[in-house]
Amino acid sequence: MAGYRHLDVSEVGDVTVVRFRDRKIVEEIEIQEIGRELLDLVEVDGRQKLLLNFQAVEFLSSAALSQLIKLHKKIEGRGVLKLSNIRPDLFEVFKMTKLVRVFDIKDEEADALASF
Amino acid sequence: MPWPLSSAKLEAMTEENWTWQYDRVIPTDTSAGRRVLEEVLNKLKAEQWLQHDIFGVHLAMHEALVNAIMHGNRLDPDKRIFVRCLLSPDLVRIEIADEGEGFDPQCVPDPTDANHLELPTGRGVMLMKAFMTRVDFCDHGKRVVLEKRRATPPTNC
Numbered sequence: 001m002a003g004y005r006h007l008d009v010s011e012v013g014d015v016t017v018v019r020f021r022d023r024k025i026v027e028e029i030e031i032q033e034i035g036r037e038l039l040d041l042v043e044v045d046g047r048q049k050l051l052l053n054f055q056a057v058e059f060l061s062s063a064a065l066s067q068l069i070k071l072h073k074k075i076e077g078r079g080v081l082k083l084s085n086i087r088p089d090l091f092e093v094f095k096m097t098k099l100v101r102v103f104d105i106k107d108e109e110a111d112a113l114a115s116f
Numbered sequence: 117m118p119w120p121l122s123s124a125k126l127e128a129m130t131e132e133n134w135t136w137q138y139d140r141v142i143p144t145d146t147s148a149g150r151r152v153l154e155e156v157l158n159k160l161k162a163e164q165w166l167q168h169d170i171f172g173v174h175l176a177m178h179e180a181l182v183n184a185i186m187h188g189n190r191l192d193p194d195k196r197i198f199v200r201c202l203l204s205p206d207l208v209r210i211e212i213a214d215e216g217e218g219f220d221p222q223c224v225p226d227p228t229d230a231n232h233l234e235l236p237t238g239r240g241v242m243l244m245k246a247f248m249t250r251v252d253f254c255d256h257g258k259r260v261v262l263e264k265r266r267a268t269p270p271t272n273c
Binding site for chain 1: 146150167168171174175178179182186227228233234235236237239240243246247
């Protein structure tokens with residue numbers, strides 16, 4: 001896929017590192033677009049090792065969590081998905097929803113890269 | 117307008133020393149919802165509420181507005197959303213009502229149940245309850261009342 005509107009995508013070895021451009025992921029249309037871009041990384045580009053770096057993200061809604069779960073289900077069995085750099089407030093959202101059990105979450109990008 | 121509150125449960129709530137009241141009737145539109153949300157959050161910032169509290173109110177109010185717009189009024193432009201915010205020195209109460217058909221909050225499956233953990237939907241109500249001090253659904257789910265008790269800032273004695 002040539003370009004992404006909401007994501008900065010780079011390669012570190014065989015891992016695709018994805019950074020979000022939006023500080024707040026709340027608008028329904030944007031969430032759908034982000035979900036589509038994330039799925040395209042797997043379905044169109046065939047990427048198998050994905051690291052989502054949440055450094056820039058200050059806020060996200062339950063609808064955004066839904067897109068992450070769809071990505072998790074898409075990549076499950078054919079690749080590896082990890083998350084990193086989630087701010088404390090947002091990490092509490094992952095804890096409260098028990099999504100910390102679904103996603104492999106590391107504090108820092110380097111920790112996550114070392115764990116693939 | 118469906119104000120004031122009619123629910124006995126709400127009338128039984130502890131009355132506060134309200135210092136600010138904010139009432140808006142908005143169209144079924146996410147951008148209108150975003151504007152009222154920003155106004156409430158700006159008021160909390162002006163009153164120097166802690167960032168963590170503001171984050172929780174932001175999340176809960178966002179989820180409640182989305183529920184009212186998407187699931188309550190089902191994006192029907194002929195229906196309205198009613199928003200009321202009351203603020204006291206240490207409590208914020210937000211009431212959001214829609215003109216939809218309502219729902220039974222007891223029937224929303226627990227998204228943290230192991231069997232539902234990977235379902236993509238159903239976390240909005242759970243997040244409201246997790247980040248607010250009190251959440252009540254009234255009028256068959258057509259009105260939600262969210263309360264957040266202000267955290268006490270740490271003191272350096």
